[in-house]
Amino acid sequence: MRVRCPSCGRPYDSIVPPTCSCGEPLRLSYDYDSVDVSRWERRVPGVWRYRELLPDVKRIVSLSEGGTPLLRAKLGEELGLRVFIKDETRNPTGSFRDRLITVAVSYGLPYARKGFIVASNGNAAASLAAYASRAGKPAYTVVPKLIEEGKLNQIVALGAKLVRYGESVDEGIGYAEELAEREGLYNVTPESNIIGLEGQKTLAFELWEELKPTHIVVPTGSGSNLYSIYRGLAELRRIGVLEEMPELIAVQTERCSPIASEVLGLEPRAEPTRALALYVKDPVMKELALEAIRETGGTAVVVGEDELDLGQRLLAGEGIFGEYASAVIIPAFLKLAEEGHFERDDRIALVVTSSGLKGHYHETREKFTLGGTKLEILRLLSGRRMYGYEIWEALRKPVRYQAVYQHLRELESLGLIGESHREGRRVYYRLTEKGRKFLETLSE
Incomplete structure (x- = not known):
């Protein structure tokens, strides 16, 4: 792994910030010429299967994350389309954030003198709680006031310290950075830690190995997952195994759509949504997410609040219980299909990012009556x-x-x-x- 500012040339070899001191965004690079993807086939599925394209670490802190199932969707068969569901609910703590946290915690161990901290609207916080516990380190989680009950239970049960701050995760990012610097904590917040984002790109590697999709539909809040997938695809193209980029499709709700609205030319909104994991009013990674959509010829879809129950129920019909923030992919896919966006020989991947078990249980019971x-x-x-x-x-x-x-x-x-x-x-x-x-x- 190499990190050198493309503008001023300053090298980084320990704690790597998202931007250089000169203001230029930083990106990691590897010895791409030496990567032999045939080696991947001989390894156990999971995030660390792709270690040539991950940061070097002295100790891997893992709970067997990644290697999640890819299921053929019945919904696609009914429409005459080849649709597959990437079920990230099967990660150890029930969300795609385990991919990020295993890398961030493994890399950050030498720098986590007093523990780890994350600003999160729930999933990354629950993940850090588990992985920090596994590593024998304290975990501090800065979470907003609007957060699902199930995620709070998970965070507390896994032994992390809770700090409630602000209404949405945006407000907690800066606060977590202050606490990290003041208290000697290693910050694994996705928007503040480009090392951890490397873990999320392994989702792209798995999709390439399993499906070689033409389209990837991704629930989008901060934009970090969308960008991470794009980064993984770009690296596959760099090493010469991917000829054509799949189209990346971002999905947001009509109440909170700062990224999708810019793609679609709509008036942006930043209001609380029932899909709380997508409630990011001013996403730090917006420009990177837009880059991912633009560079892959992708698009965006806005889903109504009244479509969330439908999405969750149709997803349940596939045998998967996803939270609202994941269920948005179903009505988004249906809208695109109705508009004739897909061809019959396309290979469409729908990414389910997190389990519905993290939600409001009393609401869930009422919703399925x-x-x-x-x-x-x-x-x-x-x-x-x-x-x-x-x-x-x-x-x-x-x-x-x-x-x-x-x-x-x-x-x-x-x-x-x-x-x-x-x-x-x-x-x-x-x-x-x-x-x-x-x-x-x-x-x-």
Whole structure:
């Protein structure tokens, strides 16, 4: 590994900041000419399989992260597309951040005199708690006031110290940097530690080995994962094994879309979203994320708050329980598919970044029950076959037209309704036998 400022030439060989003292962004480089990818095949799957393209460390602190499953999506088969789900919930602490933390902690051990610190909206904090515990070092986590209950439980259970600061993770990054300098802590915050980001790029290496995708759909908050994947792809191209860059597609929610809005030419918003892991108001890595999208010919998608439940439920239909911030990939994929963005021979990878077990458990139980509007739709269809606009007009409560189609998709994913026939552009729906039995059960 080499780190030298491309502007002033200053070398770095210990703690490497994101930018040089002269203000130039720093990037790591390796001896790419000596990399032999055939060696990877003889090693155990995981982050450290790719050690030629990772920082040198004296001691690896690992919990067997990486090497996560790649599953063929049933949803893609229904649409006639080759779609695969990269399930990062199978990492040791349930998120993709384990890739970053194993590298950051392993490298940072000699400099973590009094322990480690991270500013995080949850996943990196839980990961640091686990890996610092494994390394026998204290962990300090700066987390915002808006954070999922499950992540807090995980952080505390793994023995980390909690510092609540600000509403979103943006506000805690500078505070964590101050604490690190003042207290002698090694800072593994993704936006402050380019060493750790090297771990996240291994997701790109795995996708290349397993699939060689043409498109990669990535939930995007700070932009660090999107950029890390791009960096991994760029290195594969540098060593001569990747000819064409896959298209990187960033997904954000309509309430917090500082990166996607710039790509799509929309008015940016920075408000709290139910997909809390994507609530990053002013992402430090925005420009790097935009570079990743631009250099791969990619795009972005904005997902509505009313589509999050649908995404989570359809993802559950694949056997994966992802948090809201991961579930955004499903409605994003469906939107792109409807717009004809994909060709039939494309290989599309959807990245599920974190487990739904980290969320609000009481909300989860309520979310997977059937509410009033859906029941009313089922009762309407029990009488006759109807199309979406007709159902919207027949409902006896104020509801947005677009929301009706969300309800229809969810009911269809549950197998309670199905497509009856089409007349022009109109899609008529019918109650299935399962849906009829469900209504009969309710009336008993």
